[in-house]
Amino acid sequence: MNVIDINNVSKIYHDNAIPVPAVTDVTLNFTQGEFAALVGPSGSGKTTLLNIIGGLDKPSKGDVVIAGQNVTNLSDSKMIDFRLQNIGFVFQAYNLIPVLTAKENVEFIMLLQNRPKAERDRRVAELLKEVGLEDKMNTRPNEMSGGQQQRVAVARALASKPKFILADEPTANLDSKSAANLLDIMAEMNKNENITFIFSTHDQRVIDRARRVITLTDGKVSSDVIQNN
């Protein structure tokens, strides 16, 4: 079974009653363990498609099935709960809650899931170690570099044990060393734990590391290539 099935999805925005198609007739499938990148110039629809996959936006046409469940017509409340249990997010910026420490940020999502304390503590320690930040547990985001913050964000995304992780331009604000470091961690997790990663990106460094590159042009899939990585 595919993790994600996108069936003939279109999204049209209405800008002062003028219809603006962002995504048109996209059909894609993702299996467990994919390390895929959605690429394309600005305005190609990659972020819109990512948002539709993540349930942050609803398609105008078509449907999205995640782990066998059609999420297209779920209510906002049910979709939020679904995201909490099944989808991890890493954003370009403003990932972390500024007043919480790294430990508390990672723990936050498990608090939302009502996980017991012992499990939360164990998993936080495990995840921060995995991303190489076990010594930054009690550090606040403003005391960390951009790369460190993104690594904490990855740890948080994994904390909920999601079916896949969506990363929207995760390396956009990072220097090359931090970006490489982040990609290494995500690739490691993908390889060792079979976690599915789907990126929306301009960054050639990410494109080079992805095993599948889906190119969008004017809202349509113009190519879907498997790379040997």
Place this chain on the structure above:
Amino acid sequence: MAGMMNEMMENSINHYFSHIQIHNPGFKGNNEIQYTIKDPQKVEAGIKSIQGVNAVTLRTVVFGMATSPTSATGVKAVGIDPAKENEVTQFSQFVKQGSYFTDNKRNEVLVGKKLAEKLHIKLRSKIILTFAAQDGNILSGAFRVCGIYGSGNTQIDAANIFANIQDMNVLLGKDSGYHEIALTLKDVKNIDIVGSDLQKKFPGLKVETWKELSPETATLNDYVGFVLWILMSVMMIGLAFAIVNTMLMAVMERTRELGMLMAIGMNKRRTFLMIMIETISLTFVGCPFGVGIAYLTTEYFGKKGISLASWGKGMENFGMSTMVYPHLENNLYFQVSILVFITAFLSAIYPSIRAIRLKPAEAIRKI
């Protein structure tokens, strides 16, 4: 305002009318000399036996003329037992010049400041008090001013002369007697109960509380209470706007953060509660701080007083002193705190609704 009202009531009620007065029913209509209280000492003893009574004094009240070398005016001459009167009204503290009464001197009077100005008299001046007896004869006696008082109420100061009741009884002869019994209570809140008990005990006498003796003061007191609540409501409305504004700013400034939180799985109920709890938490910090400042300020100025001398003359005509001592009942702090919490809670609803209406996809992208 509460302090001013308290001052006014203190001046007229505590220091003159007292809490309850008892008269012969005929005296109230006519103010004539013959309407004295029968068996006044028995009545006094009966009053003292009632629980809640603080102090009692007996007065002779006669309406007549006061004449000085240069002027004359109508006055109400009140014959008092200086010691008992002081227990009820603490009148000695209002003597601004001279002394209250001296033990061994006769025919002394206390004259109000306004009356002294009217009669062009000063300390040790001689005045003649003239009254009409029951049989129509004119009774007059010479008195010397031993003290000039200022009660804070110019109406009282302008109309009342106080003399030792023994001297008054000598002057009034067979018309002497007690026309008025004034008493204060340990707790003024029991005034209606004690008033009712006294009326039952002495059905042949007219028992009146200060509200009946000074209905204008009672009305003003109720009016001030009403105005205070209106003011409070206006302040709460202002507070509500301030809270809505503050929390809306907090929501708008954190649009991206809220979008991120909703994206990762924080549901609308939790988001709503988060904003509400933030508001209540801020109120928990701000309210005691504000109440504390209000309490300290009121306590400080309640002892030191705030001088309103610029409006002095006008205020004294209404029985208000130029020195205002702010006063707030303790339970008012609690009531206001509850009001503040309710206002904060209700004000936080709209910003919370705005927060949960954010669309995560748009919120995350907000610049």
